[in-house]
Amino acid sequence: MSPHEAPEPSPRKKTARETAAPGPRTLAIDIGGSGLKALVLGPDGKPLTERQRVATPKPSTPKAVLGALKKLLEPLGTFDRVSVGFPGVVEEGVTKTAPNLHKSWAGFPLAKELLKVTGRPTRVLNDAGVQGFGVIEGRGVEMVLTLGTGMGCALYVDGKYVPNLELAHHPFRQGKTYEEYVGNAALKRVGHKKWVKHVQRVLEQIQPIWNPRKIYVGGGNSKLLDIPLPENVQLTENVAGLLGGFALWKDEPVPR
Template sequence: MNVDSHIFMTRSNVNEKNEIYTLSIDCGGGGIKSGIVNNHNELLSDSLRTGITYPFSPADLINIISSHIQQHNFSYDRIVLGFPGMVRGGKVIYTPHYIRFNGPHTQISAELQQRWNGLNLQEFIGQHFNKPILIINDSELAASKVVCGQGTELMLTLGTGLGCSLFVNGSLAPHIEMSHALFSQEQTYDECLGEIARQTLGNSLWNSNVERAIISLWPVFRWDRLYLGGGNSTHLSSSTIKNLEHFIHADDALATLEIVPNISAILGGHKAWELASGQEFI
């Protein structure tokens, strides 16, 4: 999305401390989280989470956001929303979870598919809350908090599915939905690494899948920095992390691996806007 002049903050948007308050919303397949952050990436409100009840429509998303805003009871200047799926210019190209009757990997609803895919989410949310808004992928929002702006930085988020975002020298590369690529036989990365797989396989086999998956992605990206985040990053075993570090360092001694907390998506709200300024978020 080109960040045009009409959505930059005016002087009236800035409080007495010359700070901009950003409502940061992290949308996942299982729940919606939000918090308000300042210019220093500090959380000023409680971090709220509301579980999703399927079927889940755009109107349901608005209702949850409205409820969170009331609970935060904190003035904010702008919104950033991390959305699960492919978004371009604020428009939903495809979302894998919200188009289904009963959540991830269940039957697709033709009605929900029509409501979500192709929706100009930026306009839809903007009309309800009358605030400047930035819509990006949820993995991109989490990455915004931690990327340093040097070299090739890859964020992989482990949650309902697999999130993926790539930054090169601080600029966001075109979005790649790695989760829908085939990983093993007829199963996608999402099906092998997502929450349903973890619950079905157990943590040990799931960790093995994660390890094999990341090793398979090394020749594709050859990152300088790899960040592993999302709610299920807490289930990564120490042996998996050590094995991955050993594998990567055997090929590139300078490449790094960092586990980042799930709160990064909320804390990345302000920085996401800064990264969007002067570049096109795709």
């Protein structure tokens, strides 16, 4: 798909790293239930800019979110392509579900609409899937859980992503789904100490079913896990949800 013409963002003084890093620059966007985040990655997949963040609009309709993203991107300078992590099921750039956003996201052509906004080719993947690409080792079965507004989940086999695994909405216990048990609403309802026990139970349930070699736990609320974790469980930095955006373009040749 050929990029549409779009006006260039306001000029911004380039850092020494930007000047010394020729090649495609990837705008990485993370759409969350509570926040929208973005930064630009260099041709080596490392950040060229500081992370920008704004609150997710309420109501979080596609129009409102796209408007907020346009303002969010202004200080980030130029880029050649766009990667987006979205909190729901995504098929070929179209968002199918968005449990923690407005219902009007069902069937929304996000990749196409962001192409119009940015003038750059865009790829969209489930947000937990993108986060995993920022941390996985690419060996055996690896799993990612994100703890934030809801609960995200992604599964990889030898580095290959299994798309749209929505474990969060599967029944877990006491008539609640995984997300209802460990999402942000549960944290507020039961308090920190009891919520941590809920997360422990989720990890215990996952281990004998999926038998992952490693489980990576991220998301804004993962920092609250102040307890010893199983040896194969690793906490990750929240920025992984942006850094993983580079992998969405790994099949594209790097210009020489």
